[in-house]
Amino acid sequence: MDGQSTRIAVDEAQDDDRIDAALAVLRPRFAARAAGYDRSGEIAFDNLAELREAGLLALALPRAHGGRAIGLRRISTIVADVARGDPSTALILAMQYLQSGSVGRSAAWDDAVKAELFASIRDEGALVNALRVEPELGTPARGGLPATRVSLHDGVWRLNGCKIFSTGSEALGWGVVWAATDEASPRVGQVLVRLDRPGVRIERSWNQLGMRATGSHTIHFENVEIPARWLVNLNRPDAAPGEELSAAFESTIAIAALYDAxxxxxxxxxxxxxxxxxxxxxxxxxxxxxxFRSLLGEIDALLLANEAQLEFAYQRDDSGRGLGADALLVKHNVTEAAIDAVGRAVAAIGNPALNLDNPLERHYRNVLCGRIHTPQGDAVLAAAGARALG
Incomplete structure (x- = not known):
């Protein structure tokens, strides 16, 4: 290892210590606020501000843009640590890391547009998330073209449509919107949108059983003017998924780690x-x-299996071999085991488990939401069976 590599390794080890120290302070603060935000259904803006002040929002940016380019293992462990305090805040943070990292690695995005987005994240503490799901179509993972359209008229691109389940909504500075052009042969892909632009409207529609403080509201786009440079990654519908597939595999593991936490x-x-x-x-x-001793043994057995499967995924990613479709099975197994573990606790202790003054009922409502994240269990198992049977 040369001198520069040694220095980088030492600097990163010191930075890891700083990050861990910050999380040790923030986690109990977030936990103390979690019940209140669960009741109100509001985004924990003070949690996000403290993550920003601690320098934790930009960690997944490329090093050249002021980040640490943290990989899947570190993303997942930070997200899990935050989730032990407030999982809704952790989900917003997970989306920040996953989008930052995905854009940073993308060959499809123009370097100048990357720099524009990354400067906003680094200097303003802006948050970003992908906005993909639509009322009529549902999740794009099950196929179809988006109804959200970007159209060119008189030399100006304009975006129209809406996205539901937009995690972070009111806290976001940027959206990476899945949209199609209205050309004779539509192109489909990503449109970058600054969410304070005229024509962007948030409908406060998120009123769920669990993960209530994610602010996953509906975002409407009504003739939003889009600079041409923000049409960042539009392709024919039959184009190979490539980068998006790799990013999806990474996302499933980070999400699994959150629900395990x-x-x-x-x-x-x-x-x-x-x-x-x-x-x-x-x-x-x-x-x-x-x-009750047997019950704790059952729960710990489930969580140990989760730990082993997550470590399998981290090692695959660390080695550069890629996660592959096994990531989907890991996500399914880990989230189902997490739900099972909390469900056993609830069943065993009866009424106290569902008392609103006890956090266990909130953990149960939150962990159930692990099933709603793409890919859902039926799709994961059907795909695994198809791979096995040909």
């Missing part, structure tokens, strides 16, 4: 509850009962 937080709450709860007819903590 929710289950781990639920598990730790359960341990504390069982140690503290001493029924008068027992005269000892519930933790002394064999059935």
């Amino acid at each position: 929710i289950a781990r937080e639920a598990r730790d709450w359960l341990v504390g509850f069982l140690k503290a709860r001493t029924p008068s007819n027992l005269g000892a903590p519930l933790a002394t009962l064999p059935r």
